[in-house]
Amino acid sequence: MKLNTLxxxxxxxxxxxxxxxADDPTKVGFVYVGPVGDGGWTYEHDQGRKAVEAAFGDKVxxxxxxxxxxxxxSERVMTQMALEGADLIFTTxxxxxxxxxxVAKKFPNVKFEHATGYKRADNVSTYSARFYEGRAVQGTIxxxxxxxxxxxxxxxxxxxxVIRGINAAYIHAKKVNPDVEFKIVWAFTWFDPAKEADAAxxxxxxxxxxxxxxxxxxxxxxxxxxxxxxxxxGQASDMAEYGPFxxxxxxxxxxxxxxxxRTKAVMDGTWSSVDTWDGIAPGMVGIGEISDAVPAExxxxxxxxxxxxxxxxxxxxxxxxxxxxxxxxxAEGETADDGTLxxxxxxxxxxxxxxxx
Amino acid sequence: MDLSAINPVQLIAFLMVxxxxxxxxxxxxxxxxxxxxxxxxxxGMMITGAIAGFAATVETGSPTIGFIAAAVAGALLSCLxxxxxxxxxxxxxxxxxxxxxxxxxxxxxxxxxYVGVKPPATAKIDIPVLTDLPVIGPILFNHDLxxxxxxxxxxxxxxxxxxxxxxxxxxxxxxxxxxxxxxxYKVVRIRILAILFGGAxxxxxxxxxxxxxxxxxxxxxxxGIGWIALALVVFASWKPWRALLGAYLFGGVTVVQLNxxxxxxxxxxxxxxxxxxxxxxxxxxxLSADKSSAPAALGRAFHASR
Numbered sequence: 001m002k003l004n005t006l007x008x009x010x011x012x013x014x015x016x017x018x019x020x021x022a023d024d025p026t027k028v029g030f031v032y033v034g035p036v037g038d039g040g041w042t043y044e045h046d047q048g049r050k051a052v053e054a055a056f057g058d059k060v061x062x063x064x065x066x067x068x069x070x071x072x073x074s075e076r077v078m079t080q081m082a083l084e085g086a087d088l089i090f091t092t093x094x095x096x097x098x099x100x101x102x103v104a105k106k107f108p109n110v111k112f113e114h115a116t117g118y119k120r121a122d123n124v125s126t127y128s129a130r131f132y133e134g135r136a137v138q139g140t141i142x143x144x145x146x147x148x149x150x151x152x153x154x155x156x157x158x159x160x161x162v163i164r165g166i167n168a169a170y171i172h173a174k175k176v177n178p179d180v181e182f183k184i185v186w187a188f189t190w191f192d193p194a195k196e197a198d199a200a201x202x203x204x205x206x207x208x209x210x211x212x213x214x215x216x217x218x219x220x221x222x223x224x225x226x227x228x229x230x231x232x233x234g235q236a237s238d239m240a241e242y243g244p245f246x247x248x249x250x251x252x253x254x255x256x257x258x259x260x261x262r263t264k265a266v267m268d269g270t271w272s273s274v275d276t277w278d279g280i281a282p283g284m285v286g287i288g289e290i291s292d293a294v295p296a297e298x299x300x301x302x303x304x305x306x307x308x309x310x311x312x313x314x315x316x317x318x319x320x321x322x323x324x325x326x327x328x329x330x331a332e333g334e335t336a337d338d339g340t341l342x343x344x345x346x347x348x349x350x351x352x353x354x355x356x357x
Numbered sequence: 358m359d360l361s362a363i364n365p366v367q368l369i370a371f372l373m374v375x376x377x378x379x380x381x382x383x384x385x386x387x388x389x390x391x392x393x394x395x396x397x398x399x400x401g402m403m404i405t406g407a408i409a410g411f412a413a414t415v416e417t418g419s420p421t422i423g424f425i426a427a428a429v430a431g432a433l434l435s436c437l438x439x440x441x442x443x444x445x446x447x448x449x450x451x452x453x454x455x456x457x458x459x460x461x462x463x464x465x466x467x468x469x470x471y472v473g474v475k476p477p478a479t480a481k482i483d484i485p486v487l488t489d490l491p492v493i494g495p496i497l498f499n500h501d502l503x504x505x506x507x508x509x510x511x512x513x514x515x516x517x518x519x520x521x522x523x524x525x526x527x528x529x530x531x532x533x534x535x536x537x538x539x540x541x542y543k544v545v546r547i548r549i550l551a552i553l554f555g556g557a558x559x560x561x562x563x564x565x566x567x568x569x570x571x572x573x574x575x576x577x578x579x580x581g582i583g584w585i586a587l588a589l590v591v592f593a594s595w596k597p598w599r600a601l602l603g604a605y606l607f608g609g610v611t612v613v614q615l616n617x618x619x620x621x622x623x624x625x626x627x628x629x630x631x632x633x634x635x636x637x638x639x640x641x642x643x644l645s646a647d648k649s650s651a652p653a654a655l656g657r658a659f660h661a662s663r
Contacts, residue, residue, distance in 0.1 A: 037465060037472055037576035067577055152619070158626075185618045188630045192580040195611070197571045198375060202615040205367055218473070222573040225475065241473030353618075356626040 026088070026267050028052060028259075029081035030064035031074060033093035033216075034191035040216040041190065041236040041253070042066065045092045045115075048255035055260045059267070067191075070095025078103040082110045088266045090259065091115065093190065094159050100124060111271050113262060116161050118342055120273055127258060130279030131161065132168035132341070133309045134251035135212075136316040137287055137302050138233050139172030141249055142180075142210045144298040145231045149179045152203025154196060154213040154220055155186045158356045160344045162214050167348045168316045169212055172305075174350060183208055184353055193219035204230055211246075221247055231293070238288040249302070250288030258284065277338065281310045317341065322349035363616045369609075370495045373504050374570060376608025378403070378562040378579075380507045382586035383593070383600045384514055385558025390590055391518065392551035393531035393654035397453025398438055399559050400583025401460020406431040406560025407567035408464040411574045412471055420479040424503065424564050431560020432553045434460055439549050446658045461577060471574040479503075479569050503565055508601070510558070515597040527551060531652035534659040544659050559583065592641035595652065599644060607637040 030049050034042040049062050063081065068074050074096045081089055082103060088111045091100045097117035104112045104124045112124040120126055142151050151173060155162050166184065173180045183206060185199045196215045200223035203211060210231045213220045221242040224230040232242065234250025258276065265271040278284035287306050290299045308314035319330030324347040330336060347355060382399050389396050409430030414423030434456065441452040479501045482488070487498040518524040527547060529537045534544045566582070567574050585607065593599035614629035622629075 035465060035576035037468070039472055039575060183619045183621070185615055186626045186630065188626075189580075191577070193571050193573070193575045193578040194375075194378070194566055194580065194582065198371075198612060199615050201371065202612065202619050205364065205371070206616070206619045217575050217578070218573060219571045219575065219578075222475070222571050226478070226572065239473075353621045354623075354625070 025059055025061045026056070026263065027061045027063065027084075027086045028263055028266075029078075029086035029089040030062065031068050031077055031081070031089065031091045031093075031096060032064060032066040033068060033070065033095070035066050036064070038191055038216050039218045039237055039239060039241075040234075042092070042216060044237050044253045045090070045255055048259040049090075051256035052259050052263050056263065056267075060263060068096075071099070075099040075103055078112075079106070082107040086110060088113065088263060088271075094157070094161060111266055116159075120275060122273055125262070125273050125275070127276040128161070129253055129284040130277060131251055131253075131285060132164045132316055133279040134285045134287055135165040135168035136172045136309065137306050138212060138249065138251065139169035139174075140176055140302050140305055141290065141294060141298060142169065142212060142231070142233075143173030143175065143177035144301075145248065145294065146173075146177065146180060146210045148207050148209045149177065149181055150207040151180060151182050151210045151212065152200070152206075152208030153182055153184045154199045154203070154211065154215055155184055156190050156215050157188060158186060160342060163347070163355060164341060164344050165214055166351070167344065170351055171316070171321070171348060176301075182351055184351075186356060187215055189215065191216045193217045196220050197223040200224060201227070218242065234288050240288065243289070244291030245293040247291070248293050249290045252286035252288050254284055254286050257282075277342075279309070280306060281312065323347070324349055324351055363620055366492050366495050368612060368616060370499065372605065372609040372612045373496075373500060374608075375612050376604040377504050377507045378565045378570060379582055379586050379589060379607060380601060380604035381503075381510070381562035381565060382559045382583055383589040383604060384507075384510055384597060385555035385562075386586055387590045387593070387595055387597060387600055388514060388518075388527070388558075389551050389555035390655055391531045391595060391652055392527050392548045393534055393652050393657065393659075394442065394548050394552055395449045395453065395656040396435070396438055396456070396552060396555055397450060397587065398435070398456025398460065399555075399586050400579055400581070401457035402431040402434050402556045402559035403460075403563035403566075403583045403586075404464040404577070404579045405434045405460045406563030407578060408468040408471065408563075408574060409560065410564025411474075411476060411567040412467065414476050414568055415471065415474055418477050420477065420568055423476075423568055424561060427560040427564030428557035429560070431556040431558070431563070433556070434463075434560075435552050435556025438556075439552050442658065443545050443549055443552075446660060449656050449658070457583070465576045468574050468576060472576075474574065476568055476572050478572075501569055503561070503569065506561075511597045511601045518597065528652070531654055534654045534657070538659070538661060544661075548659075559586075562586070589637075589641075591651075592638055592645065594641075594645040594647075594650070599641060602644075603637055603641050606640055607633050610636050 032042045036046040065077050068077050090113045092115045094116045100114045114126050116128045197219040200220035204227045213235045221232050224232045224246040232246040236253050238250045315335040317336035319334040320332045321330040323329045406427035410423040410427030413426035414420050438456050441447040442449050488494050530547050538544050589603045593603050610633040
């Protein structure tokens, strides 16, 4: 893959040198937090990159750097990309937020797109998907599927996106199964298969028979498969290779249409800084096929919920809901506003344990 | 908080599994460093072993062949390091880092068709009576063979380094290659053997992750374990049993902190998350107060003419 990119850029340079190339192609850079072969989060972003290449052919040139640590090192990678003439750079992890803003200041003519963050600038857009809509569907299935009434949840970092997912899954699991209990383990990594597998094993050992994950690799799926009767859900990518059991459904991130549209906007000169937050309805969040391991009536209920969310008839965070400390959050029928959701830093009533601050 | 959910017997059994990859890699690197060579390519050799072992196991259906293939692959990759540092006399730090980068890339390339494949299960030993003993059974007699192999390797390394002539020669080469050379020992040949041994051990450690601990192949799946093994060697002050202690401490605290989190213990998660690194380092630093130091010739290139 890297070799291809290298060869492509070498060929491009040659083409430019001989004057065979008429137009300067639009250069799009991608910064990834894990390897493109993680089978989850980064894999799907890379599918989006490939869609951009497929859509524009030789009018576009894409480059990517994988396994970039969040923090200062990402700043170096972004600066390098900008210096090499990138017109548009997608930074695809929450921890790239401040580095993106910093680098964007230095390169006002380069457009930046930061995934899952909340800081914008004239040349920095943010985009994210309403994964919590998918989590609501997962929670419904999980609540029905658990027999021990213990659901294990592998969190990555205690950031709003992850907390939203936990809350959404819990609310909907509780709705169909009032006895359900969540055990949450924070892995403090997005990608570390050994640690993710360990976390899954620990949760299974402590009685969980459904594992939800918010980390990027398929390791928890493998751990659940080895354990036998444990249900899992694909995260970020379909992870269909672990279906029909343990993986019974999944949340699929579909970045391709967005990446193509934004690249087009740069080409047309119509790019402007926006905040995009799309869910199931526009197709940014997909629900992977619900396998036959799930009883038909549960499957029907989950699909009905999905359709209601897509149609805008149902909102996953609808009152009455209380916060963990018992204080009121949403009154009967009231729905959460995007601002609260974007900065969510509290658990809903019934969840145990503290959020690391 | 519900500590009763934690089963201490399971915990200790699980700890031994979590510690084995880092232990295997560390004991290999310990021998390499004892011979006076610093190979920073552990991570690269581990991940290469992980994919080689995984691929061989999937193709042949035999985890035993898989582990052998992993050791061979790790050793083969370390040959590159041998050529660079022992014959071309390149800088060992730079060569080691290059080896890690190369190993990560190579494994990603080799592993493309193995993503999502499930490996055949590795059998655990099952000794009638012993395995069924309460408490002791699950802790001591119900693991896969590699766990025992790791411990045996530590014992063997310790015995060879301390009591055998070969160990003495190896240490002599690591302390002063000029003196060893003057005595007629083949410095380069001894170092090559040590490097190959280190590569094989790192390969085994990697395969343990991809075949038993996770078990699957994912690009970059060693995720820094090779670096922890390197640090462990230093903090264990180049002593095999301390490396074992360090690896078990590290694996143990990692597992304990996950268990405590899942049980909902009221210790801030940040402290739990950093505890494996912190506790392992503190304990080993305290132990290393006896002034044992690095092999004197560590990281220095040797050529007979100089």
